[in-house]
Amino acid sequence: MPNSTLVGLHHEEQNRPELLHHFADPEQQRDASSLGMWVFLATEVMFFGGLFCAYLIYRHWYFGDFAAASKSINMALGATNTAVLICSSLTVVLAVWAAQTARRTLLLISLAATMLLGATFLGIKGIEYRDKFVEHHLPGASFSFDHEEIPGHPGQYASPAHAQIFFSLYFVMTGLHALHMIIGLGIFLWLLLMAWKGRFTSEYNTPIEIGGLYWHFVDIVWIYLFPLLYLIDRHK
Amino acid sequence: MTGHSQSSPLPGYFAVFIALLVGTGLTVFAATLDLGPFNAPVALVIATVKATLVALFFMHVYHASEKLTKLVVLGALFFLLLLLGLTMTDYATRLWS
Numbered sequence: 001m002p003n004s005t006l007v008g009l010h011h012e013e014q015n016r017p018e019l020l021h022h023f024a025d026p027e028q029q030r031d032a033s034s035l036g037m038w039v040f041l042a043t044e045v046m047f048f049g050g051l052f053c054a055y056l057i058y059r060h061w062y063f064g065d066f067a068a069a070s071k072s073i074n075m076a077l078g079a080t081n082t083a084v085l086i087c088s089s090l091t092v093v094l095a096v097w098a099a100q101t102a103r104r105t106l107l108l109i110s111l112a113a114t115m116l117l118g119a120t121f122l123g124i125k126g127i128e129y130r131d132k133f134v135e136h137h138l139p140g141a142s143f144s145f146d147h148e149e150i151p152g153h154p155g156q157y158a159s160p161a162h163a164q165i166f167f168s169l170y171f172v173m174t175g176l177h178a179l180h181m182i183i184g185l186g187i188f189l190w191l192l193l194m195a196w197k198g199r200f201t202s203e204y205n206t207p208i209e210i211g212g213l214y215w216h217f218v219d220i221v222w223i224y225l226f227p228l229l230y231l232i233d234r235h236k
Numbered sequence: 237m238t239g240h241s242q243s244s245p246l247p248g249y250f251a252v253f254i255a256l257l258v259g260t261g262l263t264v265f266a267a268t269l270d271l272g273p274f275n276a277p278v279a280l281v282i283a284t285v286k287a288t289l290v291a292l293f294f295m296h297v298y299h300a301s302e303k304l305t306k307l308v309v310l311g312a313l314f315f316l317l318l319l320l321g322l323t324m325t326d327y328a329t330r331l332w333s
Contacts, residue, residue, distance in 0.1 A: 034302065038305050042311060042315075045312040045313075049315075053323050082260045086253065087253075089290060090253040092294070097246065216294050223287050223290070224287065227267070227280070
């Protein structure tokens with residue numbers, strides 16, 4: 001740091017080592033970080049949006065085949081995972097609140113619980129993927145989806161080629177979501193370590209809040225993936 | 237940011253949490269009913285209500301002190317709807333002639 005800046009340090013700044021010198025106050029610094037994260041999330045919306053768009057086009061074209069393929073996925077596992085993610089979103093807001101109100105134990109417990117729930121989600125996802133592998137529903141050379149009836153149309157069978165498009169979208173969308181979960185676990189591990197070292201105070205807890213925004217966004221993506229992939233024409 | 241308001245945000249967080257779980261149950265239940273052409277719209281409406289609750293209260297958009305944050309959120313939604321809306325009006329009307 002140049003000397004001129006050191007001379008310019010006044011009492012308040014010395015008490016706030018985390019306040020960077022180009023921000024007027026902690027509030028402005030926090031808002032800038034939060035805004036930056038929201039801009040990143042906007043790009044993520046468009047990133048996932050392209051896949052949702054591809055999904056909508058093919059679902060519109062091959063609705064019956066999509067319904068038959070969707071029916072082969074374990075709905076109970078998907079619903080359980082939705083609940084697991086909602087619980088993890090609650091532990092994230094608790095972590096943010098604990099950091100803002102300087103409750104160290106609650107902060108550590110909430111961060112650890114979030115990671116545990118995230119790992120549970122990935123474990124359940126792994127069981128689901130295993131089922132799909134065993135049933136030969138993984139797109140590729142050994143893909144097979146023969147004699148699967150279209151729901152509501154007895155005697156009519158789904159086209160394996162069209163069902164394969166559904167499973168391609170299923171694996172790409174849930175896989176990309178799972179990748180985000182894995183990255184989220186990494187972020188929360190870092191937050192947990194920093195919280196353990198006592199880096200966060202009621203004045204400075206922006207990383208917890210920013211990490212929380214990311215986690216909630218990943219939860220929102222799943223809120224849409226669940227009904228779109230798991231619940232097509234279940235009533236038939 | 238929630239700011240440092242006097243009342244605790246915890247009751248609100250738990251209310252949103254319960255609403256999200258009820259919404260999940262409702263989505264699964266609605267999927268077992270035959271609603272004719274309305275199964276998909278109902279599922280999407282429930283999902284959108286859940287996503288809005290998460291964004292407004294868990295992600296603190298409702299209490300955001302920075303108006304730019306709200307602008308970015310609305311901008312992202314606008315361009316997403318542009319992407320989905322314009323594409324689907326094309327694909328959904330290709331067989332008309």
